[in-house]
Amino acid sequence: MTRIRWSPPTLVAFITALFASLAAALLAAPPQARADEPILDPVPEDPTPSGLGLVLKEVAQLPASTPTPPDMVTDPRLRRHNRINYVGEVPDRSGRLYVPDLNGNLYFLDKKTYRHHVYLDVKAQFPDFFSAQGLGQGFGFVTFHPDFKRNGKFYTVHVESGDALKTKKPDLTPQPNTAYHGVVTEWTAADPSAQTFRGTHRELLRIGFSGRIHGIQQIDFNPNARPGDPDYGKLYLAVGDGGNGNVGDNGGDPQNLAVPQGKILRIDPAGRDSANGKYGIPADNPYAGREGVVQEIYANGMRDPHRFSWDTGGSKRMFLGHIGEHAIEAVYDVRPGDNYGWSEREGAFRFDKNDRCYLYPLPADDAEYGYTYPVAAYDHDRPPNLSCTADSGNAISLGYVYRGARLPALRGKLLITDIVNGRLLYAEEREMRRDPTGKKRAPLYSMAAYDTKGNPVTLQQLAGDARVDARFGRDAQGEPYLIAKANGKIWKVVGTKTFADCRTAPIRISHATSAKDWAPVTPSKWRFTGREVVLAEAGVERPGPRRPFEYAVLTKGPVLGSADITAQVRLDTPVSVGDRDVIIVFGHRSDTRFYYAHLSSDNTIYPHNGIFVVNDADRQRIDQQWNGDRLVPHGAPPAVTDEAWHDVRVKHCADTGEIAVYVDGSRRPLMTAVDTTFRSGRVGFGSFDNVGRLRDLTVTATRG
Incomplete structure (x- = not known):
């Protein structure tokens, strides 16, 4: 049997990795209350849409x-x-x-x-x-x-x-x-x-x-x-x-x-x-x-x-x-x-x-x-x-x-x-x-x-x-x-x-991965590979209302009304970094007027893992899953928790205001909202301050 010889740098690296894995395991595991400790949230699983x-x-x-x-x-x-x-x-x-x-x-x-x-x-x-x-x-x-x-x-x-x-x-x-x-x-x-x-x-x-x-x-x-x-x-x-x-x-x-x-x-x-x-x-x-x-x-x-x-x-x-x-x-x-x-x-x-x-x-x-x-x-x-x-x-x-x-x-x-x-x-x-x-x-x-x-x-x-x-x-x-x-x-x-069962036809947009198809907030931060749309450099906060820092708007095709957006997304920011997110933009009218679905691993704070509207003011949460006024606030289950590709679908019905977000092929929506602020606009992809990518985008829609 080969005997392992530990050099000081190797030993330090091993101990660091061990503590990191233990910390990750503790964060992932649900807390176990002692018999004498009160339970603040007895049934954390809320009724799901x-x-x-x-x-x-x-x-x-x-x-x-x-x-x-x-x-x-x-x-x-x-x-x-x-x-x-x-x-x-x-x-x-x-x-x-x-x-x-x-x-x-x-x-x-x-x-x-x-x-x-x-x-x-x-x-x-x-x-x-x-x-x-x-x-x-x-x-x-x-x-x-x-x-x-x-x-x-x-x-x-x-x-x-x-x-x-x-x-x-x-x-x-x-x-x-x-x-x-x-x-x-x-x-x-x-x-x-x-x-x-x-x-x-x-x-x-x-x-x-x-x-x-x-x-x-x-x-x-x-x-x-x-x-x-x-x-x-x-x-x-x-x-x-x-x-x-x-x-x-x-x-x-x-x-x-x-x-x-x-x-x-x-x-x-x-x-x-x-x-x-x-x-x-x-x-x-x-x-x-x-x-x-x-x-x-x-x-x-x-x-x-x-x-x-x-x-x-x-x-x-x-x-x-x-x-x-x-x-x-x-x-x-x-x-x-x-x-x-x-x-x-x-x-x-x-x-x-x-x-x-x-x-x-x-x-x-x-x-x-x-x-x-x-x-x-x-x-x-x-x-x-x-x-x-x-x-x-x-x-x-x-x-x-x-x-x-x-x-x-x-x-x-x-x-x-x-x-x-x-x-x-x-x-x-x-x-x-x-x-x-x-x-x-x-x-x-x-x-x-x-x-x-x-x-x-x-x-x-x-x-x-x-x-x-x-x-x-x-x-x-x-x-x-x-x-x-x-x-x-x-x-x-x-x-x-x-829910959100509206007509999204006859417009169909796909094969939109060229730079000419997109209008990024900061073009230098983006890469268009022919198969993927890549946000390669994290965005930074900009003046004006609180909203996603960096995103690109799809310019291919007309302004859309009701839309059914499907794509695969991936977060390239490592799991070890907190507050990871990507966003799907829809109903985009201008840089301060649009909707977005925030896909995150954190469902415990207001800005994360929800559906939001930006209407010439700081983003406002509109999804029906958030219960932020409660003793233990939380929203829908985390949408993205790893660095793998995930199927995402966003359905927006312009007339009724119904919005549904689906993840990984589920027939039940992860998040829902009803809001009629914007009845037309464009779609997009981005993040607050992380990096990630999108592929296989298909949009079917009515004309806005």
Whole structure:
């Protein structure tokens, strides 16, 4: 074996290279927080642009309504146009949609004309009806028995306070200092086909809560169950922790199997073996027959189990959308006996009751506790100046896995909205798999929205309010609707659309690698080899607005309108140098008026890795991925991290202002923006202060 002899220069060079490689490895590896260190950004992977949009058609606006009693309303979030919170279809093939309003009315809508009327005034039936405090208080939900056409039965949940606290007793263990009752009622229509309710009702179950939030949320039947199946006719109830499941007298309720709060319950409305004799305990419930526990429990460990649904295709799984406290909005794959960990866990993180601001890493012995972790999640990205206990403006509302026929682009996708800001999201059902460590989650993807004329819109614009209060609903065929409390409107999803899907023809420009085809800012810094356009010398900052230091504008061809730009780019600046970038210019009108896509390895600071506009002022960031006002600011994932060639595509739609940037052949855009400052211009290539090159440029476009 040859023995290595180290000379002093060789040894110094080796040690230098070793420390450089170690430093690079440490920078590349994600930071591992110690068990006692708070996590500032629990889910750093933001929902990524899907390149898919929903076409929304407004079909109805339901009447304005007010909470009861109106003089007790102190929370401005309750002063909405109305408080509609779901849209579904009566399971009797009558073509009637139903919509509950938390303020008291159950509406029916004709599915063809969308004319609406009050089917039942729930509020009027109960003297102690209460909806004046708490975002989910009032007439919370309604579901129809799968055999409603024959038996006329449907079920509601509403909230009571006032004299009910003195005259009526909860059926299951109430929380100390009970201030509200959540009541489940069975209704039987004398004529199921009638347009207004006439019939009888009886109380099934009453649960006591100390807080005015996180009561009984959704109630529903499994649509996959058929007569004769064990699950047919079994009613599921999502019961929150009352808003106090982690502190005070109620701390630990979600983990306490002797109380109903913080659980999903499952009951049989046709049975009578419950403690109150009004419903049955299904024999296949995970805790049926066990003493000292609530035998109605199906799963536990929840804070605010807001919405759940069953996939009607695939593996027919049940999914739950769970609203977090500090940071985590989560989707769970629900199975009997699951424990989702609240308030010992929030998502796949340790919750510390003494810290009102942050989450912590899971302990080394976490597997011993048997908690079930989310199959998908996103976090709040809280602004640094926002109080830890303030509303962060995030709350998940689960829709359902689309298995309909009219929108093939949505098939197999679990549709999700954020209640507050109206973001439209989805996860692929096939990608949602359980992981006992909580580390592997399905990616979440964001969707755009369009009106029926093809114009990009947001739910905030459609609702006319920054707080949308948005939710998905569906009809009997599985076709989706969206609703908003902000203005009480209902939209039907009538189509899908690809983001930045505009016509870019008939102009085609290629084979543009000669000096005569380009106009550089500083010609001496450029080389044109016949195959490549090379920025050989780094640019320097110039007077005027802050903008890229050095770039060349393509002069071949006319001024362009909508453009589709494809090329390969490479950064020649070594990886060891920080702040590396190349840019693709488009919509160029002058040296101080243009757009550019900044492709960089750094996505943590404002000037990097984004889409920008220069309009006779310092460059302004316009992409939809940047969240710079947050505790841990970041944008889209880094676009270029090495010295290899990368495929880049920039699509700019002049009329709508849509801009999409794709990297390395991905069918989903890395960055998106909507801006109509410039509707025509030229394209270009360059950098701030690095060197790099471009080849295989092709531009297809309309004339500007």
